[in-house]
Amino acid sequence: MIRYEVALPLIVLAILGVGLVAVSSAATPADFQKQLMGIGLSMVPLVMLWFFGRERLYRFSFAIYGLAVLLLLATMVIGKDVNGSRNWLVIGPLQFQPLEVAKLALIISLARVMKGGYQGLKSYFLPLALFLPVMGLVIKEDFGGAMVLSGIFAGMMLVYRIPIWHFLAVVVAVAIAFPTVVYPRLQPYQQQRLTIFINPMQDARNFGYQQVQGMIAIGSGGLMGKGYKQGTQTQNGFVPFAHTDFIFAAWTEEQGFVGGVFLLVLFGALFWRLSIMGSESPHLQDQLLFAGVLGQMGVQSLENIGAAMSLLPLTGITLPLVSYGLSSLISVITTLGMAYVIHRDRYNSI
Structure with a gap:
């Protein structure tokens, strides 16, 4: 008898509710309607996943x-330039980011080729053969997207049970290579974007403007918000991209410290539930x-959230289930x- 997971859908619905309230306040009525449409459109892949099942997902x-x-x-070749980056495709009335498809594709394809677990250096070949082409196609135009892909790969490598010293060696290599090799080769404006979060007040009217305004919005919300x-x-309109990149700042200004903590608790519950569901799955x-x-x-x-609070560089990454954006919302x-369907069918063998 199948026991359906209840906690995950309830947590997701709660975060979606927060997102709708935040977007309805920070965005235009037209954008809010598009966000509702995005939730409706996401039902199409959900229904397909429900009937597809675990075996077919891995097969395809x-x-x-x-x-x-x-x-x-x-x-x-034919990408649309948005905010200085060519990472959007326009096909008829549709405009979307292929990166969102790549995230899902990378997760499920890596899980398939890594199912045997780490068995020596040869075990790195197939995962890297899948990861590096996608990373190479993304990193030039979308540094934030490359960060997400790296997070996906790193998390899966840890569960792959690689020797921990391999993981630490890569971390150290990246920590050395980025400031000595990568950073000096970036354009001055790219360097400024990556470092301005350390002290955004030094250029509060230009590169630091967005994060300064985000901090002002968060701080002015006080305990209970405005x-x-x-x-x-x-x-x-002082907070740029309030309905996308700075949705956390917009939400916290109006709902205060209490509202901000409430949203963080919801995300904590989401991560906890996904962790539990993963641990309940018998297959690697x-x-x-x-x-x-x-x-x-x-x-x-x-x-x-870190970028909105000027704790991390601003890279244009959306807040899952909260920020405005159809392709991001549908993808998440x-x-x-x-994940729900994989957990539902976790005792099925392939």
């Missing part, structure tokens, strides 16, 4: 991966998939739906 994982790579390649649609920083393949989902959700949440809901 490489096809999904191939589609993701083709979409990323198409972006390089009230729905009463946030002066948000409603008067499924555990790897949950690690990838946690890596994606964790990096996106940490980076978005689909990914969580995939």
Whole structure:
């Protein structure tokens, strides 16, 4: 007898509720309607996943991966430039980010090739053969997206049971290479974007403007907030991208410290529930998939909230289930739906 998971859908619905309240306040009525439409459209992949089941998902994982790579390649040729980055595709009335497809494709395809567990250095070949092409296609135009992909890969590698010293060696290598090799090769404006969070007041009217305004909005919310649609920083347009990149600042200004903590508790509950569901899965393949989902959700949440509080660089990453954005919203809901179905069918063998 199948026992359906109840906690995950309830947590997701609660976070979606917060997102709808925040977007309805920070965005235009037209954008709010699009957000509602995005939730409605996400029901299509959810229904497909429900009837597809675990076995078919893994069976078609490489096809999904191939589609993701083709979409990323198409972006390089016919992609639309948005905010200085060519990472959007426009097909008729549809406008979406292929990165969102790539995240899901990478998670499920990596889980499939890593299901045997770590068995020596040869075990790195297939995972890297899947990860590096996607990373290479993304990193030039979308540093934030590359961070999310790295979080997915790192989380899955830990569950893959690689020697911990391998993991630490990579961390140390990246920590040395980024400031000595990568950073000096970036354009001055790119360098400024990555470091301005340390002291945004040094250029508060230019590169540091967004994070300064975000901190002002968060701080001015006080304990209980200014009230729905009463946030002066948000409603008067001082906080740029208040409905996307800075949705946490907009929410906290109007709902205060209490509202901010409430949202953090909801995300904590989401991560806890995904961790429990992963631990309940008897197959390593499924555990790897949950690690990838946690890596994606964790990096996106940490980076978005950290950037709004000027604790991390601003990279344009959305807050899952909360920020405005159809492709991001549908992707996150689909990914969580995939995790739900994998957990539901966890005792099935492939």
